[in-house]
Amino acid sequence: xxxxxxxxxxxxxxxxxxxxxxxxxxxxxxxxxxxxxxxxxxxxxxxxxxxxxxxxxxxxxxxxxxxxxxxxxxxxxxxxxxxxxxxxxxxxxxxxxxxxxxxxxxxxxxxxxxxxxxxxxxxxxxxxxxxxxxxxxxxxxxxxxxxxxxxxxxxxxxxxxxxxxxxxxxxxxxxxxxxxxxxxxxxxxxxxxxxxxxxxxxxxxxxxxxxxxxxxxxxxxxxxxxxxxxxxxxxxxxxxxxxxxxxxxxxxxxxxxxxxxxxxxxxxxxxxxxx
Amino acid sequence: xxxxxxxxxxxxxxxxxxxxxxxxxxxxxxxxxxxxxxxxxxxxxxxxxxxxxxxxxxxxxxxxxxxxxxxxxxxxxxxxxxxxxxxxxxxxxxxxxxxxxxxxxxxxxxxxxxxxxxxxxxxxxxxxxxxxxxxxxxxxxxxxxxxxxxxxxxxxxxxxxxxxxxxxxxxxxxxxxxxxxxxxxxxxxxxxxxxxxxxxxxxxxxxxxxxxxxxxxxxxxxxxxxxxxxxxxxxxxxxxxxxxxxxxxxxxxxxxxxxxxxxxxxxxxxxxxxx
Numbered sequence: 339x340x341x342x343x344x345x346x347x348x349x350x351x352x353x354x355x356x357x358x359x360x361x362x363x364x365x366x367x368x369x370x371x372x373x374x375x376x377x378x379x380x381x382x383x384x385x386x387x388x389x390x391x392x393x394x395x396x397x398x399x400x401x402x403x404x405x406x407x408x409x410x411x412x413x414x415x416x417x418x419x420x421x422x423x424x425x426x427x428x429x430x431x432x433x434x435x436x437x438x439x440x441x442x443x444x445x446x447x448x449x450x451x452x453x454x455x456x457x458x459x460x461x462x463x464x465x466x467x468x469x470x471x472x473x474x475x476x477x478x479x480x481x482x483x484x485x486x487x488x489x490x491x492x493x494x495x496x497x498x499x500x501x502x503x504x505x506x507x508x509x510x511x512x513x514x515x516x517x518x519x520x521x522x523x524x525x526x527x528x529x530x531x532x533x534x535x536x537x538x539x540x541x542x543x544x545x546x547x548x549x550x551x552x553x554x555x556x557x558x559x560x561x562x563x564x565x566x567x568x569x570x571x572x573x574x575x576x577x578x579x580x581x582x583x584x585x586x587x588x589x590x591x592x593x594x595x596x597x598x599x600x601x602x603x604x605x606x607x608x609x610x611x612x613x
Numbered sequence: 614x615x616x617x618x619x620x621x622x623x624x625x626x627x628x629x630x631x632x633x634x635x636x637x638x639x640x641x642x643x644x645x646x647x648x649x650x651x652x653x654x655x656x657x658x659x660x661x662x663x664x665x666x667x668x669x670x671x672x673x674x675x676x677x678x679x680x681x682x683x684x685x686x687x688x689x690x691x692x693x694x695x696x697x698x699x700x701x702x703x704x705x706x707x708x709x710x711x712x713x714x715x716x717x718x719x720x721x722x723x724x725x726x727x728x729x730x731x732x733x734x735x736x737x738x739x740x741x742x743x744x745x746x747x748x749x750x751x752x753x754x755x756x757x758x759x760x761x762x763x764x765x766x767x768x769x770x771x772x773x774x775x776x777x778x779x780x781x782x783x784x785x786x787x788x789x790x791x792x793x794x795x796x797x798x799x800x801x802x803x804x805x806x807x808x809x810x811x812x813x814x815x816x817x818x819x820x821x822x823x824x825x826x827x828x829x830x831x832x833x834x835x836x837x838x839x840x841x842x843x844x845x846x847x848x849x850x851x852x853x854x855x856x857x858x859x860x861x862x863x864x865x866x867x868x869x870x871x872x873x874x875x876x877x878x879x880x881x882x883x884x885x886x887x888x
Contacts, residue, residue, distance in 0.1 A: 342626065349630035349651040351617065376624040377806075394805065397882065530669065530833045531652075556831055556839035556882075558805045563838010564831035592883045602880030605873035607672065607831075608864070 343373055343381070345388055347561040348531070352388075354378060354559070360455055365447035367499075372455045378559055380455055382423055384448070384494065388559045390423055395459060396593035398525075398565070399425035401555035402490060404595045405603055406523040406569050407433055408585050409576035413487040414438070417515065419475030419503065421492030422448030424460035430490070431462055432588055439468050440486075442475035476502060480511040487517055491524035496535065504539050506546075509570075513546045521571040522547065529554065529607055530562040537611070540568055548572045552610060553603040555594070566606070577601045618648055618656070620663055622836040623806070627663075629653060629834070635730055640722035642774075647730045653834055655730055657698055659723070659769065663834045665698055670734060671868035673800070673840070674700035676830035677765060679870045680878055681798040681844050682708055683860050684851035688762040689713070692790065694750030694778065696767030697723030699735035705765070706737055707863055714743050715761075717750035751777060755786040762792055766799035771810065779814050781821075784845075788821045796846040797822065804829065804882055805837040812886070815843055823847045827885060828878040830869070841881070852876045 344353040354375040361372040371383040379392030390398060403426060407413055414437045418426050422443035430439050441463065443449060449470065452460035463470065471478055479489065489512045494500035502508055504524070512522045522543075527536045529552075536552065543550045547570035557565045569576060580600050589597060619628040629650040636647040646658040654667030665673060678701060682688055689712045693701050697718035705714050716738070718724055724745065727735035738745065746753055754764065764787045769775035777783055778799070787797045797818075802811045804827075811827065818825045822845035832840045844851060855875050864872060 344626075351619075351626075351628035353626035353628070355624035396884075528833075530831070554831065556805070556829065556837075558803075558837035558839065562831075562833035564833065589883070594882045594884070596880060596883045598876075598880035601873075602877030605871060605877030607869045608867045608871045609671075609869070 343375070343383070345386060345561075350561055352559070352561065354381065361451055363447075365445050367445045370447055370451055372451060381559070382452065382456060387495070390425060390456075390459070391559050392456070392458065394558050395425050397555045397557045398560075399429045399459075400592055400595040401553075401599070401603060402426055402492060402523060402525060402567060403429040404588055404592075405553060405576045405600055406521050407488055408580045408588065408600065409574045410487055410519060410521055411581060415486045415517070416440070417442065417479065417482075417486045417489045419479065419489065419491045419493060421490070423452040423456055424449070424463045426490055426492045427468055428459060428462035431465055431467060432591065433584055434587070435584070437467060440471060440478070441468060442471045442473060442478040444472070444474055446472045476508045476511055479508075479515040483514045484517050486515050487520055489515055489520070489522045491522070493525065495527065496539065504542070506542055509543055509546050519571075519573050521569065521574055523570070524568050526552070526566040526568050528560065528562040528564055529566050529610060530564055533609060536566055543568055543570045546570070549575055551576070551604055552606050554606055555603065577604050618650070618658070620661060620836070625836055627834070627836065629656065636726055638722075640720050642720045645722055645726055647726060656834070657727065657731060662770070665700060665731075665734070666834050667731070667733065669833050670700050672830045672832045673835075674704045674734075675867055675870040676828075676874070676878060677701055677767060677798060677800060677842060678704035679863055679867075680828060680851045680875055681796050682763055683855045683863065683875065684849045685762055685794060685796055686856060690761045690792070691715070692717065692754065692757075692761045692764045694754065694764065694766045694768060696765070698727040698731055699724070699738045701765055701767045702743055703734060703737035706740055706742060707866065708859055709862070710859070712742060715746060715753070716743060717746045717748060717753040719747070719749055721747045751783045751786055754783075754790040758789045759792050761790050762795050764790055764795070764797045766797070768800065770802065771814065779817070781817055784818055784821050794846075794848050796844065796849055798842055798844050801827070801841040801843050803835065803837040803839055804841050804885060805839055808884060811841055811843075818843055818845045821845070824850055826851070826879055827881050829881055830878065852879050
């Protein structure tokens with residue numbers, strides 16, 4: 339028997355050969371599937387969309403976290419919205435200045451399933467510095483002004499229920515939740531599929547933050563294999579500043595991030611519209 | 614009717630929705646297919662592998678050519694091995710110092726079909742500076758010592774007949790065909806699929822060149838969406854040197870390359886093994 343899992347994304351499809359279906363159920367919010375794939379290891383799929391795999395999660399989680407967090411001179415308090423698989427929290431905890439990470443995840447089942455099937459991502463959730471809040475991350479941020487040095491939005495995409503995490507109200511809450519020199523980073527879209535929507539989201543962020551920069555990573559299991567992030571801050575430019583002692587520490591265990599990515603990741607395609 | 618073209622690459626598959634099959638025939642060397650896809654425009658497929666599409670060819674051709682060629686202080690004579698679709702020649706001709714480009718393509722049908730269906734790539738082949746040689750590019754280089762400032766290897770992949778273009782004899786011919794300060798660039802592989810083979814090819818190049826550097830681009834229609842190139846020279850480091858007047862000129866029409874890519878493209882995943 340040949341077993342393949344196929345994700346259809348508009349007029350594109352990608353498929354991975356599958357050894358075994360490890361888990362499949364419906365949570366209160368979404369369809370939750372865990373596959374063991376031949377070429378990317380274990381794969382978490384929510385509502386038919388690949389969220390992360392053991393092989394390429396490094397290219398997502400390391401690049402969501404490090405370019406921004408290394409640019410902050412001394413991050414202590416960090417919040418993750420979404421991110422129930424634990425990968426983002428794991429990368430944040432690699433920064434020794436960090437004293438506390440709040441994970442605000444709406445779907446507890448994602449955490450439970452990740453703990454069981456993706457321990458390399460989720461086991462960090464047991465770290466004593468981690469506080470798990472099951473609930474609406476947008477509401478959490480709105481209720482915790484001036485609390486964080488960095489907020490990472492590790493959400494589903496700007497379609498359906500995820501769309502609120504790309505809108506003005508949310509960006510305003512994220513901004514209000516930041517302390518001085520704070521920074522906000524969100525995963526965004528593939529620039530190859532719809533650069534206009536990504537530019538619109540960046541323009542929305544620019545209403546609230548003085549510095550807004552798109553950057554990219556290569557993530558083979560995401561549509562088109564290339565993914566964007568948006569960095570936002572009032573004071574920090576991650577291309578120009580970086581805590582080099584922490585960077586050396588991060589580089590020791592990184593599978594994707596290197597010092598060359600600190601500026602290099604901000605090289606986005608010319609069709610974004612600036613040079 | 615729903616029409617999809619699917620490429621299978623080991624344990625991965627990618628598929629694109631197709632409006633129409635524009636051309637399908639067998640040349641002396643390979644199966645040649647041209648599709649009109651919904652999301653990537655016209656697509657050239659050789660032996661079942663996507664070679665180029667109208668939408669993302671910029672990410673391949675601009676990145677094969679410009680990081681290297683901009684690092685050469687005054688390139689005049691350039692050779693392309695393969696590259697029958699014309700995209701690489703088009704980018705080289707954007708450098709006003711270039712007086713002559715030799716295109717050594719073994720399969721004349723690829724040129725004919727590209728002229729007919731991919732005029733945005735192939736029409737530059739009519740430029741008076743272009744000399745087309747139908748034949749074995751490796752033999753051509755071996756027979757033209759000290760003739761070129763840059764050689765670009767725009768070949769099929771290191772499997773089957775394409776494998777000779779990744780071996781010692783060919784690299785030695787390419788080196789011998791270069792003039793002083795010459796540079797060689799080859800497309801390589803997806804680092805996500807088989808980084809070991811890419812490292813082996815780089816090691817082979819290092820036997821002949823003092824400076825060998827991997828770099829990357831995002832190419833959605835290639836397996837994993839991320840592709841590598843290898844730059845080789847005895848004297849030039851493209852991260853450190855760049856003809857800024859030509860760079861500004863290139864940037865005016867570039868769809869993918871920006872000045873930030875000149876160094877940024879050399880940020881390869883940490884699993885390549887250096888930082």
